[in-house]
Amino acid sequence: MNWGSWSNFFDMGGRGFYVWSSYLITLACIVLELGLLARRKRTLWQRLTQIMKLNKQG
């Protein structure tokens, strides 16, 4: 597939809006999922280590 130029590539035969929107929304969904997971991990670790420290103090 030879696009010739970058502008042709981004234009996607006049359908650039639809093609790139689809890809960007997909990327956003993946980033969001990974972000939410990372946040969940952080809060869980904080809570668990806090509980452990409190238990040790008796």
Added chain:
Amino acid sequence: MAFNIFKYSSPATFYPLAGKMVPLFYALAAILAVIGLYISFLVAPTDATQGEVYRIIFIHVPAAWMSMFIYLVMAMWAGLGLILNTRLSSIMAQALAPTGAMFTFVALVTGAFWGKPTWGTWWEWDARMTSELILLFLYIGYMSLTAAIDDVRRADKAGAILALVGAVNIPIIYFSVKWWNTLHQGASVSITRAPSMAQTMLLGMLIMALAAWMYAIAVSLSRARLLMLEREKSSAWVQEVLEKKL
């Protein structure tokens, strides 16, 4: 000593194993996505009838496949948890749900962005699209239901029943384009006949589907690890894990 597969059905032994698998599957997902995108945009030719807009297929079809497949795997784990009462099964079911919902959402949205320029509409209440939307509601319903019940075992059981009943929807989605006269086109890829698309297009789609698989495995294993820690927080093995990290 013989290899014992049941050894890994306990969270204490599965937790570190999953920890090793997660980065591996993320790496595979990234490599496959790069190859898949390269083929999708730089190798696959322009479609004779649709032009360039067909390139949405490289995410739309893998996402739609994953949305259905993850649901079946989720329902299977939920069912196993219900029957065998194994701790890990219900954890796996809950770990898969958000990723399944994400792929369902992606399939619906990319479908809309593909439908507008080719059919002239973002949305149509045809059988394929409506049943896929119901799939999204099933995922959301499953997640809300399991989150709403405080007792973990009861939450697992209620969720499992919902997941199993909802599994009826999967063959409906899959065969909807055959059973009803839908706006959505029939399957481009089938086991029984030659695919109706150029080989490089098919290759790009399959590699993107593999990338989606690897991503789904990595992210749901990662989530399963959190659920294991959360659910077994007072057990000795979690305390050990925490000690090591401090």
